[in-house]
Amino acid sequence: MFLALAEIRRSLGRFALLGGAIGLLVLLLLFFQAVAGALTGGLTGAFEAADADVWIYDDAARRNPQASVLGEGVADEVAAVDGVDRSSPVTFTVFDVDDEPTAVVAVDPDSPALPAELSSGSTITASGGAVLAASGFVAAPDTDDLELAGVPINVVGEADGATFNVLPTLFTTRDVVADATAARAGAPVPLPTSAIAVAAADGVDPATLAADITDLVDGVEAVDAATAITSLPGAGTITRSFSILYVLLYLVVAIVTAVFFQILTVQKRDALVLLRAVGARRRDVVVPVLVQVVAVVGVAVVVGAGVATGLLTTLQDVFGATLDPTTVATSSLAILVLGLLAGLLSVRRILQIEPVEAVRGGGLA
Amino acid sequence: MSIAVRELRRRFGQFLPVLVAMTLLVVLLVVLGAFLDGLSMSQTGVLRAQGDRLLVLSEDADLAPARSRLPDGTINALAQVDGVDEVGRLSTVATTAARDQDITDVVLVGYDLATGILPAPPASGEAVVAANLADLVDVEVGDTLAIGPNGQELAVSAFVDDVSQGSPTVWVATADWLDIAATVNPTERPVPQAAVVAGDVDPDDLAAAMGGLAVATVDEVIAADDVVTQQSSTFQGIIGVTFVVTLLVVALFFVLLTIERIRLYAVLKAIGARTRDLVAGLAVQALVIALLAVVVGIALGIGLTLLVPPDLPLVVVPARLAVVAVATVVVAVLGALGTLRRILRIDPADAIG
Numbered sequence: 001m002f003l004a005l006a007e008i009r010r011s012l013g014r015f016a017l018l019g020g021a022i023g024l025l026v027l028l029l030l031f032f033q034a035v036a037g038a039l040t041g042g043l044t045g046a047f048e049a050a051d052a053d054v055w056i057y058d059d060a061a062r063r064n065p066q067a068s069v070l071g072e073g074v075a076d077e078v079a080a081v082d083g084v085d086r087s088s089p090v091t092f093t094v095f096d097v098d099d100e101p102t103a104v105v106a107v108d109p110d111s112p113a114l115p116a117e118l119s120s121g122s123t124i125t126a127s128g129g130a131v132l133a134a135s136g137f138v139a140a141p142d143t144d145d146l147e148l149a150g151v152p153i154n155v156v157g158e159a160d161g162a163t164f165n166v167l168p169t170l171f172t173t174r175d176v177v178a179d180a181t182a183a184r185a186g187a188p189v190p191l192p193t194s195a196i197a198v199a200a201a202d203g204v205d206p207a208t209l210a211a212d213i214t215d216l217v218d219g220v221e222a223v224d225a226a227t228a229i230t231s232l233p234g235a236g237t238i239t240r241s242f243s244i245l246y247v248l249l250y251l252v253v254a255i256v257t258a259v260f261f262q263i264l265t266v267q268k269r270d271a272l273v274l275l276r277a278v279g280a281r282r283r284d285v286v287v288p289v290l291v292q293v294v295a296v297v298g299v300a301v302v303v304g305a306g307v308a309t310g311l312l313t314t315l316q317d318v319f320g321a322t323l324d325p326t327t328v329a330t331s332s333l334a335i336l337v338l339g340l341l342a343g344l345l346s347v348r349r350i351l352q353i354e355p356v357e358a359v360r361g362g363g364l365a
Numbered sequence: 366m367s368i369a370v371r372e373l374r375r376r377f378g379q380f381l382p383v384l385v386a387m388t389l390l391v392v393l394l395v396v397l398g399a400f401l402d403g404l405s406m407s408q409t410g411v412l413r414a415q416g417d418r419l420l421v422l423s424e425d426a427d428l429a430p431a432r433s434r435l436p437d438g439t440i441n442a443l444a445q446v447d448g449v450d451e452v453g454r455l456s457t458v459a460t461t462a463a464r465d466q467d468i469t470d471v472v473l474v475g476y477d478l479a480t481g482i483l484p485a486p487p488a489s490g491e492a493v494v495a496a497n498l499a500d501l502v503d504v505e506v507g508d509t510l511a512i513g514p515n516g517q518e519l520a521v522s523a524f525v526d527d528v529s530q531g532s533p534t535v536w537v538a539t540a541d542w543l544d545i546a547a548t549v550n551p552t553e554r555p556v557p558q559a560a561v562v563a564g565d566v567d568p569d570d571l572a573a574a575m576g577g578l579a580v581a582t583v584d585e586v587i588a589a590d591d592v593v594t595q596q597s598s599t600f601q602g603i604i605g606v607t608f609v610v611t612l613l614v615v616a617l618f619f620v621l622l623t624i625e626r627i628r629l630y631a632v633l634k635a636i637g638a639r640t641r642d643l644v645a646g647l648a649v650q651a652l653v654i655a656l657l658a659v660v661v662g663i664a665l666g667i668g669l670t671l672l673v674p675p676d677l678p679l680v681v682v683p684a685r686l687a688v689v690a691v692a693t694v695v696v697a698v699l700g701a702l703g704t705l706r707r708i709l710r711i712d713p714a715d716a717i718g
Contacts, residue, residue: 014624017617024610028603035599058514060461062468067461069514069551093552099425101432166592181552192551233459233470233532241400241677244669248393255389256614259382263621 004288008295015292018260019300022253022335026304027311029249029331030323034312036242038321040235042135042166046105047229049133049162052112052197053206055228056213059221063231065092066165070193070220077217078196083204084213086112089193091177092164095148095184098141103167104148106177106191113197114171121157130155130172133162140168148172148180198222253335257297258342261289265346269353276355286347290340297339301332369646373653383618384654384661390611391662391693392669394604398685399670401600403678408593410495410528411457411474412583414482419568420455420586421560422579428589431457433558439578440560446574448566453477454539454557460549462535463511467502470532473512473549475542478561484523486538492519496526498533500675510535515548608696615655615700619647623704630708631715643708651701655694663690 008015041048047055056078061068075089088111093104107113109124115131124131130153134140146153153172163169178191200209206224213222223231230236265272272285305328312321373380406413412420412430421443426433435454443452456475461468479485487493492510504510509518512535519537528534537545539557546555562571562580572580587593623630630643663686670679 014617014620017613017620021610021613021617024606024613028606028610031603060463060468060511060514060516062461062470064461064470066459067470067514067549069548091552093550096425096432099427101429177552185552185554187554189552189554237676237678240674241679244396244673244677245393245400248389248396252386252389252393252610255382255386259386260617260621262382263618267621267625 004291005295007288008292014264015296018256019296019303021256022297022300022339023304023307025249025253025256026301026332026335027308029246029253029335030305030308030328031312032242032245032249033327033331034308034321034323036238037324037327038135039166039238041161042163043238044164044229044232044235045135045161046103046113046115046133046164046169046171047225047232049115049117049159050113050197050225051116051199053200053225054198054210054213054222055225056196056198056217056220056222057194059214059219061221063221063223063228064233065090065194066233068194070196074217074220075193075196078198078213078220078222081209081213081216083201083209084198085201085204086110086199088112088197089174090195090197091174091191092194093177093181094165094167095170095180097146097148097168097170100141101167102141103164103169104177104180105164105169105171106174107171107197108174111197112199113195115159115162117159118157119160121155123157124171124173125156127173127175128152128154130170130176131157131159131162133159133164133169133171135161135163146170148176149183151176151180151183250334250338254338254342257293257339258345261293261343261346262349265289265349272350272353273355273357276353277357282351285350285353289343289346289350293339293343294336297336301335305332369649370653373650379622380650380654383615384658386614386618387611387654387658387693387697388662388665390607390614391658391689392666394607394611394689394693395663395666395681395686396669396679397600397604397607398689399666399679399681401597401604402682402685403680404596404600405593406527406680407529407678408531408590409587411455411472411530411534412587414480414525414528415455415561415583416480416482418478418480418583419562419566419571420581420583421562421571421575422558422581422586424577424579426579428579428581428586430455430559430586435557435560436577437556439575440557442575443560443562443571446566446571448564449562449571450564451478451562453561454559455561456539456542456546456555456558457530457534458542458546458549458555459532460513460545462498462502462533463516464502464504464508469498469501471498471512472530472532472534473542473545474528474530474534474536475539475546475557476536476561477539478563482525482528483536484525486536487522489538489541490518490520491522491537492541493523493525493536494521495528495533495535496524497529497675498535499524501533513545513549515545517545517548608692611693612696612700615651615697616703619651619701619704620707623647623707627707627711628715630711631713634711635713640705640708644702644705647701647704647708648698651697652694655697658697659690659693662693 057068079087088108090113091106132155182188210222422433462471543555568580
């Protein structure tokens, strides 16, 4: 331990360079994760926050709520399926609110499509009530005197993060959206049903219920909530795109750490041979390397995470992304473990050192 | 200099670790660049297909074509303006396309004017289709696609490249677009969203002649897209940080290498080698390592982009590769020069202990 820390103190420049490189890689990794989380959250937040266990779409819509239009009577057929506790038609559309495009989710009061938990206020219980959702990337419009194509809206609750399609999202009653649609079109227009949100009865498996609904109701595809979320357009693409970058970054961290400690071990080989020759046990020469890996990578992780948090907090208005403490902890641990694994290459080399090499000139260079 | 090159050849294994690390960093840079260009190009294909024409949008749309709704009579009014040769409508709506059991998200585009990329609008019931749709759905010229919730059948008449807008695009005559858009979004009366104007006319003059409408070039409309510009600045920032990491890695390696050779350098200085000879040797080694890393890294990066599923927005642009190559080499040489101070401090007297 003493040797390990003394070496870091005496060769601070070298270890600082390695720490700087790893710290920057940690910063990049956490930055990617925060931006990816904010992007997917902005797309899927409304579905993640909803109380629904099963979502039902037109079977040609590819689980895309914006492309789905369900026929009349489907809602009644779904409600009659065994295992359905509550079901409610939902319409996804877009209106300009305060001159900004806003996703509008038309629901019945107490619909399973409404956010299960609110950050403030109460849920919709009557016509004209609305729940407004914003998220990191998405700023909410001013809730005073809110109108939808001239139809007044009364925001009774707010649900942070429950956004859809990276837009501020307004959950309001179907009659209000029907009036607003007619006002916008200049003529009465029937409000189509994009999807049906279903709450399963107690003890009913959502995946099984979804399969039953798909079998029993003609022309629909029912999926459990988790599948509905991952199937939303864009969500899977973002996750897979960023996954490629995560893998590359983890690889770079592992290789940079391995390269550094490998070179350091080669350079110290003569000293290590001498140490072994004068009685140092294998663990006495291995432990300092592992301590150095933990110290350098650990400090780099802490600094990288700190800078990433500061940067994302400062640039909240630009990126709208925040770091989830669980993500920070998991990624930091993964990098530390990778660093240790990379350090094992040096350990292997150290374990190959034979004390007898000291009398063959190996420790006397 | 020749010593440096000979050392590289004879002790290549010593340089292998930094070569591997740099190669991976180049792969990362190539993939990041491919995402940057892919995201930008895949979201702006419909606009870029309009070439150097002007776009006319409703003034309240903030130059966002999807939010624009042209008032009735706009097209005829535009056609009367001096200098306007051609006017056409351009509208989009997100929907799905199905072929047998394959269903995919598409953007349906209604248009009136042929461009350098697009053929003349197809006949009613036919569609010009983005080539990347064929990667997702098994479709060829003459096949039929079912579009939208009502499964409106369209026969594929031609394929065109590089016209995506988030999803692959399906191009139809405006009259067909108006019919299908009404089924896709029954809550809104479909109206043309933008006008495309060809001719020798100044945007400001056109805007002045058409009160209540915004006139902009394709580049201006793309630049007004917050999503595209924010993605671009985010990825450029990330690429910048990756170059800093590359600089640190190279600097770290050459610092270690210099420390290992301090006595050797002292000997060389004692027999007359100048500091600049030693630094030039390190720079040459960094240059060679960087060039190798660039060649291998770019090849691996391109290979990786070819392996990813076609729905991921990765596009390798030669100009971006050139920037990555030049910047990597410059950064590597700068990193190697980070050892200059250490070499300057080497005293030739150290050679004799």
